[in-house]
Amino acid sequence: MGDRSRLCSVWLGSETGILKGVSLTRKQAFNFCDTRQLSRDQEVRVLSWGDPPAESELLLGLVDGTVRTFSTEKGAFTDARRCGDPQDGCFAGLAALSSSTLVSCTENGAVRVWAEDSREPVTKLEAGKTVCRMRQSPVSRNKVATGGKENGLKIWDLQRPEAALFSAKNLRDDWLALRRPHWVRDVAFIPDSDKVVTCTGYHQVHVFDPSTPQRRPVLEAEYGEYPLTALSLTASGSTVVVGNTQGQIALLDLRKGLVCGCLKGLSGGVRGLQCHPSQPVVASCGLDRFLRIHSLEDRRLLHKVYLKSRLNCLLLASLELEEGAGGQVEGQAEVKEEEEDEDEVWASLEQVEEETTKRKAAEKDEETQKKKKKKGKD
Amino acid sequence: MDFTEVPVTSERKSKKKKSKKAGNKRMSEAENGESAGVEKKKSEEKMENGESSAAFPPTFSVSEIKNKQRRHMMFMKLKQEKRKQKLQLRKKKKKERAALGDKAPPKEVPKTIENQRVFDETTVDLEDEEIAFDEGTDEFSAYFNRLTNPQVLITTSDRPRGKTVRFCEQLASVIPNAHVYYRRGLALKKIIPQCVARNFTYLMVINEDRLVPNGLVLCHLPDGPTAHFKVSSVRLRKEIKRRGKDPTEHSPEVILNNFSTRLGHTIARLFAALFPQDPNFVGRQVATFHNQRDFIFFRFHRYIFKNEKKVGIQELGPRFTLKLRSLQKGTFDSKYGEYEWVLKRHEMDACRRKFQL
Numbered sequence: 001m002g003d004r005s006r007l008c009s010v011w012l013g014s015e016t017g018i019l020k021g022v023s024l025t026r027k028q029a030f031n032f033c034d035t036r037q038l039s040r041d042q043e044v045r046v047l048s049w050g051d052p053p054a055e056s057e058l059l060l061g062l063v064d065g066t067v068r069t070f071s072t073e074k075g076a077f078t079d080a081r082r083c084g085d086p087q088d089g090c091f092a093g094l095a096a097l098s099s100s101t102l103v104s105c106t107e108n109g110a111v112r113v114w115a116e117d118s119r120e121p122v123t124k125l126e127a128g129k130t131v132c133r134m135r136q137s138p139v140s141r142n143k144v145a146t147g148g149k150e151n152g153l154k155i156w157d158l159q160r161p162e163a164a165l166f167s168a169k170n171l172r173d174d175w176l177a178l179r180r181p182h183w184v185r186d187v188a189f190i191p192d193s194d195k196v197v198t199c200t201g202y203h204q205v206h207v208f209d210p211s212t213p214q215r216r217p218v219l220e221a222e223y224g225e226y227p228l229t230a231l232s233l234t235a236s237g238s239t240v241v242v243g244n245t246q247g248q249i250a251l252l253d254l255r256k257g258l259v260c261g262c263l264k265g266l267s268g269g270v271r272g273l274q275c276h277p278s279q280p281v282v283a284s285c286g287l288d289r290f291l292r293i294h295s296l297e298d299r300r301l302l303h304k305v306y307l308k309s310r311l312n313c314l315l316l317a318s319l320e321l322e323e324g325a326g327g328q329v330e331g332q333a334e335v336k337e338e339e340e341d342e343d344e345v346w347a348s349l350e351q352v353e354e355e356t357t358k359r360k361a362a363e364k365d366e367e368t369q370k371k372k373k374k375k376g377k378d
Numbered sequence: 379m380d381f382t383e384v385p386v387t388s389e390r391k392s393k394k395k396k397s398k399k400a401g402n403k404r405m406s407e408a409e410n411g412e413s414a415g416v417e418k419k420k421s422e423e424k425m426e427n428g429e430s431s432a433a434f435p436p437t438f439s440v441s442e443i444k445n446k447q448r449r450h451m452m453f454m455k456l457k458q459e460k461r462k463q464k465l466q467l468r469k470k471k472k473k474e475r476a477a478l479g480d481k482a483p484p485k486e487v488p489k490t491i492e493n494q495r496v497f498d499e500t501t502v503d504l505e506d507e508e509i510a511f512d513e514g515t516d517e518f519s520a521y522f523n524r525l526t527n528p529q530v531l532i533t534t535s536d537r538p539r540g541k542t543v544r545f546c547e548q549l550a551s552v553i554p555n556a557h558v559y560y561r562r563g564l565a566l567k568k569i570i571p572q573c574v575a576r577n578f579t580y581l582m583v584i585n586e587d588r589l590v591p592n593g594l595v596l597c598h599l600p601d602g603p604t605a606h607f608k609v610s611s612v613r614l615r616k617e618i619k620r621r622g623k624d625p626t627e628h629s630p631e632v633i634l635n636n637f638s639t640r641l642g643h644t645i646a647r648l649f650a651a652l653f654p655q656d657p658n659f660v661g662r663q664v665a666t667f668h669n670q671r672d673f674i675f676f677r678f679h680r681y682i683f684k685n686e687k688k689v690g691i692q693e694l695g696p697r698f699t700l701k702l703r704s705l706q707k708g709t710f711d712s713k714y715g716e717y718e719w720v721l722k723r724h725e726m727d728a729c730r731r732k733f734q735l
Contacts, residue, residue, distance in 0.1 A: 016512055031508065038508075040515050201714060227714055245716045264725055269707070269716035287707060287718045289500070289640065306499045308508045308640070310718070 001075030004030050008072070009317045010293075012272070012285055013044025013060060014309035019070060022291060022305055029291075029305055032070065034077065046094040047313045050102075055317055059102060061091035067104065067114075083114050083121075092148075093134025097141055103158060105134035105146060113158055125161045127154055137189045145196055147184025153198050153208055166210035171217070186231035188240070190254075197254065199242050201227035205252055221257030223250050230273040232282065234296060241282050241296075243270025249284055251296070263294045265301050272314040279320065285311035491671065496732045500640045513643065517602035521579070521651040528652055530556040530580040531573055534591075536563045542586040544614055548696045549582075552665065552678050554629045554654055556582075566595075566710050574599055580652060581710075584609070594700065596648060597710045603718065604710045605648055607674075607700040614696055622680050622692030628661020629654045630678070635668040641719055642669065642735040645702060663694070672733045674700040702735065 008021030008030065017040070018033040034042075043063040050057030050069055057078075058070040065086045069079035089107030096102045100116035109128045112121035127134070128151035137143040142158045143165070153168040171180045183201035190197055194211045195218070203224050206217035226244040233240050239260060243249045247266035250259050268288030275282045280296040287310050293303040440456060443449040475482045487493070502509055520526045530553050532546050538561070550556040566583065573581055578599055585593030591612050597604040615621060632653050637646035649667050662682060668675045678695030705719040706712070719734070726734060 016508065016515075018508065036507075038511050225713075229716070245714075246720050247717065247722075267720055267722060267726070268718045287716060308506065309512050 001032075002073055003075070005032065005070075005072045005075035009319060010283055010291065011047060011058060011315045011317070012291060012307065012311050013047045013313045014307065014311050015043045016040070016309040017042030017044060017062070018309060019044060019058070019060060020307050020311075022307075024293070024303055029307055032075065032077075044312055045091045047315045048094045048096065049315065050096050051099055052096065058315065059094055059096060061094040061104065063090050065091075065106075067091075067094065067102065081114065082119070084110065084112060092131045093136075093144070093146070095134075095136035095144065097158070103134075103136070103144060105131055105144070107131060107148075109146075109148070109151070111144065111146065111156065123158060123161050125156060125158070127151070127156065127164075132184060133186050135187045135189065138191065139189070145187045145189065147187050147198055149183045149201070150181070151184065152182055153184055153187065153196060153206075155196065155210060166208070167215070168206075168208055168217070169215040171220070183227070185227060185229055188231050188233050190233060191237050193237075197231065197233065197240055199228035199231040203228055203244065205231075205240065205242060205257070207254060219254065219257050221252055223252060223259060224248055230270045230284075232273040232275045234275045234282075235277055235280070239296075241273055241275060243273050243284060243286070245269040247286060247288065249273070249282075249294075251299075261299050263292075263299055263301075265292050265294075265304070266290070271310075271312050274314055274316045276316050277318050283314055283316055285314045287311075491731060494731045496729065498639050498733070501638050502640055502643050509640070513647070516644075516647075517598060517600070518647045518651050520600070521655075522647075524655060526579055528555055528580060528654060529578045530582060530652060531578045532556055532558045532582045532584070533561045533569075534583065535585045536561050538584075538586050539589045541589055541612070541614070542584060542591045545591050545612055545696060545698075546584060548615060549584075551625055552630070552695045553652055554627070566597075570597070570599070570709050591698075595710065598648065598651065599709070601708060603644065603648065604706045604708070604715070605645065606703045606706070606712075608703055609698055609700055611699045612696065613698070615694070618693055618697065620693070622694045625663055625678065625680070625694045626661055628658035628663055629656065630661065630663040630665045631657040631659070633664060633666040633668075635666065635670075637669050637735060639733075639735060641702075641705065644705065644718075645674075645735060669735050672701060672735050674702070674735070676700065 004023075005021055007023040007026060009024055010022040012020045012022070014020060017038050018031050020029055020031055022029045041062070041064045044060050045063055046061040048059050049055050050059045056072050058072065060068045060070060061083075062068065063086070065082060065084045065088070067081045067083045068077050070076070071078045083102075083104050084106055088110050091104060092107050093105040094102065097113065101113060101122070103111065103113045105111045105127065107130060109126055109131045111125035111127050111134065113123040115122045127146040128148055130148040130151055131146045132148045134144055134146045137145070143155060144158065145153060145155045147153045152170060153166075154164040155166040157165050170182050174180055181202060184198045185201050186199050188197050189195075190207075194209060196208045196210070197205065198208070199205050203222055203226060205221045205223065205228065207219040209218045212218070223242060224244050224246075226246045226248070228242045228244045230243040231240060238254050240252050240254055241249060241263075242252060243266070247268050247270060249263040249266060249270060251261050251263070252258070253260050263282070263284070266284060266286055266288060268286045270284055270286045272285045273282065275296070281293055281302065282296055283291065283293050285291050289307055289310055291303075291305040291307055291311065291314070292301060294300065295302050440449060440452045443452060521528065532550055534542050534546060538546070546558045550558045566581075570581065580599060581595075581597040583595040583597075584591050585595070587593070591609050594607040594609050595604060596607070615624070630653060632650055634646045634650060637643055646667070653665065663678070663680050666675075666677045666679070668677070675697075676699070677693065677697050679691045679693050681689050681691045683689050702719075703721045704717055706715045706717050708715050721734075726732070
């Protein structure tokens, strides 16, 4: 089990409670779950790394309020902690402060810091009535950002839980002098600066800058007509990838707020999006039970994996997704499928290949056109 | 008006436009005194007809004849020739087969679009535990574990006209425990909590456009998925030929054909949960949902077994075709709900051999 988990470069949590690890080099997907006891109560809501630089432990936040730890070295669940009651709602965010403390946030706005082996939280924070997402700042571990429905972006310092460091103001009233509705769905901290980018359920993307006295968004951009559910920043920090409930994923440029391009392929709502920290690659998962990996430079689909349950969240490991990704794409001309059936190993992966040279694509087009003409004549 | 035909166009492959122009030239040359626009209907080239039956220039095609009647006749002759040749070929092959007897090569299977279907990786493998667990605990588990009985509320879009109203009534006669209510311009999001309070399990909304039903929203009630279909080809009882008498109150049996992928399974369960779990076999009525090429055909029949191998069927009830447009998780909320599957025509309909259900 340990060797399988060490191979996996993408981790996903599903609605059936199964933790899935996908290894793209070996083109296999593995299920890691507790014996044969599956239940909907163990639906995985949030995934995060337990020890950020080393990335050998995963924290899973489940629907019934427990947080389980999974070790990638051993390939098994090592710990389960009770962090809050199910009445508080499902987890909206989970992050590790250090190797033994973690901070969790439920949908009712209860942000709690849990130390190891204690039933009661060390610090308690109320972050509004509904919180859809809580994220930790990669720069300073004590800062977290929360946002929810009719609950604007708030940045908290966990060591001073009385008041928020930054609390965003709602947008100005619209041209009819009506209050603008506000629904923060996902939050991300922009690297190398203080800024925070959020995406809303009213198909807007906002950038806030806490260092300026302006509490309203510094940049506002819109995409589509459906609520944006997931957000991820690219490694460079100037583009953001957003996904909405219809499965449309777009790349937005943060300097002007314009759409750079869209990623095709998803047919269901996007639940999880993450850009790879070093490679120009983005992984997306959603309600259509597929994991898709797109390349950010040419927006092509690199990998598509069918994982039989609806997927809630995903995590990318910092290591290389697959060795020699460029070389493999050119060499192969067929779609390969490998299947292995073992007790707990589900392997079904299809590598989607498209012709790399433009000439080849043009020739193909000509061929299909000729065929169409022939059919028309007959 | 006899003139020798100068084969101007017969050398090159002529498209219709070119031949029109060439026709124009010939008209002006011949000085018929007829207007150029009427050239197609006039029979100017009797000679041409005589010539063509005698000796075809190599690149001649039927579409070059200007005269519609003659062109039609030539085309019919061509088709008959082709058919004769095909028949002859067939007879020859049959003779050869009969002659070879057992040593004949196996019959070739013709290629159909269903045969050529691209392998879909989401095809459900019935032994898969994860999928079995997923299906066993999804929103329909209450129905399939016999905890609830289906209660269906049928309504329409606002102000329905004749055909839609009759369609709703006929649907209500086909689905047991179904009630038709007038819409009265109420918002669906407000109707749904009231339905849940009154123990309805399904809400069916038939959308009407230009006097004809064209859409169906099927919402499974406690918190279940909402499917939006496009309805086409609706035939009411009056329009069905050789039909039987009206359906009775017995619960029908349900047949679900050809739902093989994961999405197909979900839709099939959606349809199955419309009808009560125990059919009355006494009634001998059966409702069929047949999926072919992503279109779902609904038929309602009464059957009778004449002996063990022969069945007679009578079609009762309405018949219609459905095509899935979107499947949304949760009850009806088209703006803010999350979609499990949305039909994206330009992406999904690009390949003719790939189907989603």
